[in-house]
Amino acid sequence: MPHAVPASSPLLELAIELRRDDARPLAVQLADALRHAATLGQLRGGDRLPSTRALARHLGVSRTVTAAAYEQLHAEGWIAGRHGSGTYVTTSPPGARTGVAVGTRVPEPEPAPQRVVLTPGVPWVEGIDRAAWRRAWRSAADTDPDWRPHRAGVVTYREAVVEHLLRHRGLVVGGLTVDNVLATGGTTSAVVELASAVLRRGATVAVEEPGYQRAVGALRSAGVRVVPAPVDHAGIVVDAIPRGVQAVYCSPAHQYPIGGRLPAERRIALVDRARAEDWLIVEDDYDGELRYDVAPLPVLASMAPDVVVHLGTTSKILAPTLGVGWMLAPDDVAAAVLEHRDRTGTSPAPAGQRVLVEFARHGDLGRHLRRLRRELSQRRSLVVDMLAERGVEVFGDRAGAHVVLPLPDAATEQRVVAEAAEEGLVLDGLRRHHCGPQQWFGLALGYAACSRDDLARALPILARLCRS
Numbered sequence: 001m002p003h004a005v006p007a008s009s010p011l012l013e014l015a016i017e018l019r020r021d022d023a024r025p026l027a028v029q030l031a032d033a034l035r036h037a038a039t040l041g042q043l044r045g046g047d048r049l050p051s052t053r054a055l056a057r058h059l060g061v062s063r064t065v066t067a068a069a070y071e072q073l074h075a076e077g078w079i080a081g082r083h084g085s086g087t088y089v090t091t092s093p094p095g096a097r098t099g100v101a102v103g104t105r106v107p108e109p110e111p112a113p114q115r116v117v118l119t120p121g122v123p124w125v126e127g128i129d130r131a132a133w134r135r136a137w138r139s140a141a142d143t144d145p146d147w148r149p150h151r152a153g154v155v156t157y158r159e160a161v162v163e164h165l166l167r168h169r170g171l172v173v174g175g176l177t178v179d180n181v182l183a184t185g186g187t188t189s190a191v192v193e194l195a196s197a198v199l200r201r202g203a204t205v206a207v208e209e210p211g212y213q214r215a216v217g218a219l220r221s222a223g224v225r226v227v228p229a230p231v232d233h234a235g236i237v238v239d240a241i242p243r244g245v246q247a248v249y250c251s252p253a254h255q256y257p258i259g260g261r262l263p264a265e266r267r268i269a270l271v272d273r274a275r276a277e278d279w280l281i282v283e284d285d286y287d288g289e290l291r292y293d294v295a296p297l298p299v300l301a302s303m304a305p306d307v308v309v310h311l312g313t314t315s316k317i318l319a320p321t322l323g324v325g326w327m328l329a330p331d332d333v334a335a336a337v338l339e340h341r342d343r344t345g346t347s348p349a350p351a352g353q354r355v356l357v358e359f360a361r362h363g364d365l366g367r368h369l370r371r372l373r374r375e376l377s378q379r380r381s382l383v384v385d386m387l388a389e390r391g392v393e394v395f396g397d398r399a400g401a402h403v404v405l406p407l408p409d410a411a412t413e414q415r416v417v418a419e420a421a422e423e424g425l426v427l428d429g430l431r432r433h434h435c436g437p438q439q440w441f442g443l444a445l446g447y448a449a450c451s452r453d454d455l456a457r458a459l460p461i462l463a464r465l466c467r468s
Contacts, residue, residue, distance in 0.1 A: 014042060018059060026061055027068035034069065038078055038089055047089040049079065116458045119428040120257055120402035121286075122449035125319050127375055132364040139361075140354035149347040151338055153183020153326075157353035160360045161312070161326045168289045168369060169312075170298040171328075182334055183348040184325040187284055187313045188214045191249070194282065194309065195222035197340030198333050203246040205282075208236050210433035210440055212256050212284060215249055228436050231255055233395065235262035238269040247280040253288040253297050257433050257444040259396025259404055261297065271304040280333070281308045287316045289369055292377035293398035301328050309333055314356055316401070317369060322352035376401055379447045379455065386456070390463035394445075401448035404430070405466060407441045416443065416465045423461050 016033045018026050037043045050058070052066040059066070070087060073079045081087050152158065158178040165171035165181075184190040199205065201223030207216055209228030216226050229248060230240045235255040241248055248270070252262035262270075274281050283300045291297065301310035305328075313325035329337070341347055359365050383403060384394050396403040407413045413429045420427045428444045445462075447455055 016059065018061060018065075025068075026065045027072070030059070030061075030065060030069035031072045034073060035076075035078055043089045045088075045090055049087045049089065051086070115424050115426050116454045117426045117449040118445055118447070118455075118458060118462070119426055119449065120400075120444045120446035121316070122401070122446055123316050123319055124372055124375060124401065124448040126451065127371055128318065128368060129364065132359065132362075132368075136355050136358035136364065139358040140351065143354055146350060149345075150183070150350055151341045151347050153181070153348055154350050154353045154357070156357045157183055157324070157350075158326075160357045164360065164365070165299070165312075165328070167366070169285070171302050171310075180328055180334070182327040182329065182337060183353055184311070184327050185323055185348045186315060186320075186325045187212075187286060187311050188218050189348075190311050190325060190327050191215045191218040191282070192222060193327075193337050193340060194247075194333070195219050195224045197336045198280070199224055199246055204242075204244060205247045205249055206241050206245045207249045207435065208251065208255065209436060210257060210430055211249070211435075212251070212286075213433060213435060215284065216435045219249075226435060228434075230439070231258055231260065233258065233260050235260040235266065236270070238266050238273060241273065243277070245277075245279055247282055248274070249282045249284065251284040251286060252300055253285055254290075254397060254399045256284070256286060257402065257404065257428075257430065258440065259400065259402065261397045261399070267300060267303060271300070271307065274304070274307040279307075283308050283310045285310060285312050287400040288312070289317050290373060290376060290401065291399045292373045292380075306330055314352070317372065318356075318359070318365075322355055323349060324352040324356060376448065379452060382452070382456065383445065383447050383459065386459040387463055390460065390467065392463045392466050402444050402446040405443040405445055405462075407443065407466065409441050410438055413441050413443070419465050420462065423465070425458050425461060427462075 014033075014037055016030065018029050020026070022029060024032075034043065049055070049070075052063050052070055055066045056063040070079065074081070078090060079087055080090050155178060158181045161181050161183075162176060162178055166176070184193070195203075195218065199219075199222070202225070204225045204227060205219055206227050206229040207219070208231050210231070219226050227242050227245065229242070229250070230237045235252055236248075236250045250262075250270075252267060252270075254261065270281060281300060281304070285299055288297065288299065299310055301308040307330070309330070310328040311325065314322045315325070327334070327337070356365075377398070380398065380403065387394050387405070393406055394403045395406065407416065410431060413431060417427045417429045428446070430440045430442050430444060431438050433444070434440075450458070
């Protein structure tokens with residue numbers, strides 16, 4: 001029986017068959033197999049190969065065979081030896097060579113200038129307590145592997161979500177239990193499930209304009225017709241929602257991207273229309289925890305659990321790494337989603353759910369949210385103050401991680417975005433947040449992705465570009 005090659009060798013995963021009845025010598029067969037694997041990408045540049053002796057034992061051939069194959073591949077430029085280290089794949093055929101003599105030091109390429117990302121929807125990952133983060137992942141890994149899928153989500157995760165909604169989102173629904181909550185793969189994946197399981201192909205959904213275009217894409221991919229619902233500085237204009245829709249997708253706590261907060265009278269009007277016209281309200285609560293002027297606003301689901309599907313996510317309060325969110329829905333909607341998951345064999349991945357449970361278990365989530373709100377409040381003040389000093393208007397609620405800089409027209413918006421890119425600033429124009437003709441012009445300016453020092457350096461540049 002051939003001996004195993006070292007665990008570090010990628011050849012452990014390759015099926016190499018050497019046939020003694022083949023007219024080609026064994027060394028040629030081996031060289032062909034390794035060359036083919038490199039061409040397909042099964043072996044990649046930098047992969048370490050076993051020694052000729054170890055490979056010979058593994059394949060049950062003489063070392064003469066493996067040495068001859070390595071010698072041929074070395075001559076062709078597919079592999080190279082490093083003194084005292086071993087043999088490595090280069091995957092570079094002769095035509096890719098630069099002609100630099102062996103031993104010549106190739107100069108390092110100039111590093112690309114660092115970009116300052118000022119786009120919305122990016123979390124403040126710099127502020128995550130790395131010790132708590134690692135502890136959560138280690139604790140989650142102590143859980144035994146699952147032998148069956150969790151269609152509704154891991155029970156301990158759903159319990160953690162209930163606690164989170166009560167403590168950080170002001171959710172007041174009598175009898176809220178783990179049975180009312182479904183785990184999701186995040187907001188967009190939840191929209192896909194709702195479109196497939198509840199709305200069905202051919203349904204019409206009104207989406208805020210401008211609004212979250214990934215939700216628009218998810219709905220359209222499921223065969224749902226999307227119609228725009230206008231917004232103003234306070235959020236969705238309820239009276240302007242088109243008739244005949246089956247659902248309305250909105251972000252009442254912090255309209256995305258304009259940044260308004262839907263006032264109480266509009267919330268009541270929205271719920272009244274939903275009940276009168278028999279449609280669902282899909283409430284995207286993407287950053288409802290991130291208020292720092294007043295306590296977080298109660299979610300719509302606490303006001304009208306019979307017609308509201310509440311969607312939340314960890315991607316803005318922690319990181320997209322976890323890939324988890326939650327859905328709070330009326331019983332019939334939740335049942336339809338679970339049936340869809342069972343029918344399609346799909347479930348939200350439990351790994352991120354378990355990490356969130358451990359991150360919340362000892363109060364690390366609560367501490368992070370308090371630190372996050374403090375940091376974002378200070379950053380928003382920095383943005384507003386520095387831009388105001390330079391004569392640049394800013395609007396948007398004291399919440400979340402972005403504000404809006406209005407501009408006069410589409411041409412100005414495009415110019416500022418392009419010129420900012422030349423200055424190393426990554427900006428987000430409002431054009432891409434429309435699914436129809438552009439109605440709002442300006443920039444959605446995020447202030448969570450970069451460091452505070454980078455933000456302070458970028459703001460004068462941005463102000464100059466906007467004023468010009």
